[in-house]
Amino acid sequence: MCTTCGCNDTQHAHGHEHHHHEERRIIDVEQDILQRNNLLAERNRGYFETKHILALNLISSPGSGKTSLLEETIRRLKDRLSLYVIEGDQQTANDADRIAALNIPVFQINTGTGCHLDAEMVDHAMKHLEPKEGAVLFIENVGNLVCPALFDLGEAHKVVIVSTTEGDDKPLKYPHIFREADICVINKTDLLPYLNANIQTMRENALKVNPNIQIFEISATQGAGIDTWCEWLTINQSIIK
Amino acid sequence: MHEVSIAQGIVELVEKQAKAHQASVVEEVELEIGRLAGIELYSFVFAMESVVKDTILAKARIIRHDIDGEGRCGDCGNVFPVQQLFDPCLQCGSYAVKLVKGTELRVKSIVVK
Numbered sequence: 459m460c461t462t463c464g465c466n467d468t469q470h471a472h473g474h475e476h477h478h479h480e481e482r483r484i485i486d487v488e489q490d491i492l493q494r495n496n497l498l499a500e501r502n503r504g505y506f507e508t509k510h511i512l513a514l515n516l517i518s519s520p521g522s523g524k525t526s527l528l529e530e531t532i533r534r535l536k537d538r539l540s541l542y543v544i545e546g547d548q549q550t551a552n553d554a555d556r557i558a559a560l561n562i563p564v565f566q567i568n569t570g571t572g573c574h575l576d577a578e579m580v581d582h583a584m585k586h587l588e589p590k591e592g593a594v595l596f597i598e599n600v601g602n603l604v605c606p607a608l609f610d611l612g613e614a615h616k617v618v619i620v621s622t623t624e625g626d627d628k629p630l631k632y633p634h635i636f637r638e639a640d641i642c643v644i645n646k647t648d649l650l651p652y653l654n655a656n657i658q659t660m661r662e663n664a665l666k667v668n669p670n671i672q673i674f675e676i677s678a679t680q681g682a683g684i685d686t687w688c689e690w691l692t693i694n695q696s697i698i699k
Numbered sequence: 700m701h702e703v704s705i706a707q708g709i710v711e712l713v714e715k716q717a718k719a720h721q722a723s724v725v726e727e728v729e730l731e732i733g734r735l736a737g738i739e740l741y742s743f744v745f746a747m748e749s750v751v752k753d754t755i756l757a758k759a760r761i762i763r764h765d766i767d768g769e770g771r772c773g774d775c776g777n778v779f780p781v782q783q784l785f786d787p788c789l790q791c792g793s794y795a796v797k798l799v800k801g802t803e804l805r806v807k808s809i810v811v812k
Contacts, residue, residue: 491708491804605701633784667785
């Protein structure tokens with residue numbers, strides 16, 4: 459038996475690597491599958507912290523009013539704060555156009571068939587947007603309550619937006635995102651008189667999934683509750699500074 | 700369909716490891732997937748089959764350990780099995796439950812040649 463590698467062929471020479479690499483070997487990897495995204499997200503987080511930027515990851519189903527909420531927020535805050543927006547959608551620049559109409563720097567990411575934004579896309583967008591020190595950055599994720607829950611972008615807060623028309627059991631149907639988020643905005647409260655949904659039940663369901671979630675009740679189109687939301691944003695931006 | 704991204708993440712991670720160990724073929728990939736990790740297993744298996752094509756993992760046997768959820772109650776400290784994310788504590792009924800198992804998404808080991 460060869461005393462160097464333990465095989466039965468005593469004639470072969472050692473010092474050439476490929477012989478050993480024909481052997482079957484077990485490698486302990488023990489690595490998180492999302493590690494690459496998580497590392498990039500931490501890199502983004504470091505960038506935001508150094509520049510005192512408040513970054514928010516807005517997540518909801520399609521049509522819950524993310525862009526309407528942003529439009530109303532921008533109208534009220536743009537004279538006081540530097541605001542930037544990243545728009546994520548599968549197709550079109552429609553949402554970016556709505557934001558650009560308010561004279562706010564916006565970068566549109568089209569994910570094609572992709573169902574979520576990832577940390578690398580946000581990093582790319584930052585290089586285009588170059589946000590100022592002390593800014594507030596809104597990252598409007600692709601309309602989807604499932605996939606964005608898994609991908610950290612480096613944000614300070616994940617904000618889940620749910621509209622009253624979606625039914626008061628939404629937090630129980632999509633618990634992952636309600637667990638990951640620390641802020642919940644219930645939008646379209648002006649429609650409650652016409653719906654079977656009960657806002658109290660919706661609140662209770664959100665708190666069942668995540669007892670620490672902070673809830674805002676808003677009507678982005680009618681303006682109810684927007685002041686409280688804007689006040690929260692202003693305070694949190696100043697804390698970061 | 701974030702399962703495709705997850706599958707791609709596995710391929711990238713394994714390729715990197717195999718390269719670092721100067722291996723040319725990956726024979727086995729051992730994964731740990733938590734049942735509460737937000738992965739739809741049906742889609743995941745399909746995604747894996749698709750993304751390994753033409754890679755050094757193409758013929759690898761995928762060994763998957765599905766890990767059951769386990770939570771620790773933040774109020775009474777009870778440790779108990781969790782089936783769904785919003786299961787309350789079995790002892791005191793509190794919803795302040797921290798998941799201690801079931802959210803794993805890991806490549807545990809690989810076998811290479």
